[in-house]
Amino acid sequence: MRKFLWVILAVYLIISAVSLILSWILYSLHLVLLVFPLITTNVFIVSVVLLFFVFLQRHMNKIKNRVSDFHKQEVKIKRISQPYWKFTGQDLVEATANFSDRKVIGKGRFGTVYMGILANGQAVAIKRMELSLSEDRDCCLKHFLSELQILGQLRHRNLMRILGYFFNGQEMITVSKFMLNFSLDVLLHRTLKCTLDWRRRLNIAVGVAHGLAYLHHECRNTIVHCDLKPGNILVDEYLEPHIADFGVARIMNNNELTSSSLGSGFTIGYTAPEKAYQVRLSPKVDVYSYGVVLLELISGVMPTSSRLVDMGLTLSQWANKAYTENNLIEFIDDYLKSSLRDDQIYDAMKKIIKLGIICTQENPEKRPHMKDVVEILKNIKQEVREFNIPISVLIEEEHQHRETLTSSSMSSTQ
Secondary structure (H helix, E strand, O other), X not given: OHHHHHHHHHHHHHHHHHHHHHXXXXXXXXXXXXXXXXXXXXXXXXXXXXXXXXXXXXXHHHXXXXXXXXXXXHHHHHHHOOOOEEOOHHHHHHHXXXXXXXXXXXXXXXXXXXXXXXXXXXXXXXXXXXXXXXXXXXXHHHHHHHHHHHHOOOOOOOEOOEEEEEEOOOEEEEEEEOOOOOEHHHHHHOOOHHHOOHHHHHHHXXXXXXXXXXXXXXXXXXXEOOOOOHHHEEEOOOOOEEEOOOOOOEEOEOOEEEHHHHOXXXXXXXXXXXXXXXXXXXXXXXXXXXXXXXXXXXXXXXXXXXXXXXXXXXXXXXXXXXXXXXXXXXXXXXXXXXXXXXXXXXXXXXXXXXXXXXXXXXXXXXXXXXXXXXXXXXXXXXXXXXXXXXHHHHHXXXXXXXXXXXXXXXXXXX
């Protein structure tokens, strides 16, 4: 019905425009009186004004509907989660120096992330999504609501927790704890790469596995993240990982997840192959992504690296080739090779590479469940002497390491 009305309006505008032109032409040829061009001119002006008000009304209705939809979702969120801190626009403007470019710490499809300091002195990460700048407004809104709804239910040390939000119909903002070491992507591939030794990489792998196992097996309803990658694994000052960005995550219904419900969670190199052709999916899509992250942790190579392109291999295929040919030295990150003098560490790395290969098998049925992955990693940690250090020694070592990271991170953000 709406399309029919728009067609009628468009036809009416075209006819009035043609009538206006013809009447003035006929008047110039002295074939009609001046009254006819004046009438057609007035008709044209009225039709343009009418069309403008129709457009304006449609735009206002969209804004009202969007706000109304959000309030309905907000009521639902509050029923299933503890209340978030509802920030004002002024709070966030002051925290980010009016969203200064100097405060930007990351950008993505759905918005920009700023570092902010709240009035109480707490450092936070502020993700700002503007509907007016988004290519897909509905998708952007779903991303925002999904994060609020899903993260409102979750309480786990290895999952990011949202502190609060702001919404005014045009802007959608989430506020979470600021992570001193940014993301695993930064630690692996940018200026802080040298800080990730063998033990810290394994600790991160174990933490991420615990977070995914919680989503898949310990929540009341299974939650599938759908977009696990190093950029979505935030790392705090203790080098503890926190899985973030649940904008395309989905809650499973009847133990099934349809591919159409997966939204836009598709990152080249980390996405399970079955997402491209299967209708019914499972949490094994996250297991595949985790396997890629695990192999990236050991190799220090991104799955989209030109090195892999030149070899004509995926990261998993390269790992499998190195494993079967007993040539793991080629696969392991140069920074970790000094640790290979210890036979226990070499054996542990070999087991982790094998685990990464198993997790990234094309057939999802052959991949392990995340709870099994956690048990495998626990056994690997127990077998390595390096992890049997007294807790007092580890605390002192981490304290010294944090002081180094704090000074290097602060200098990089200035």
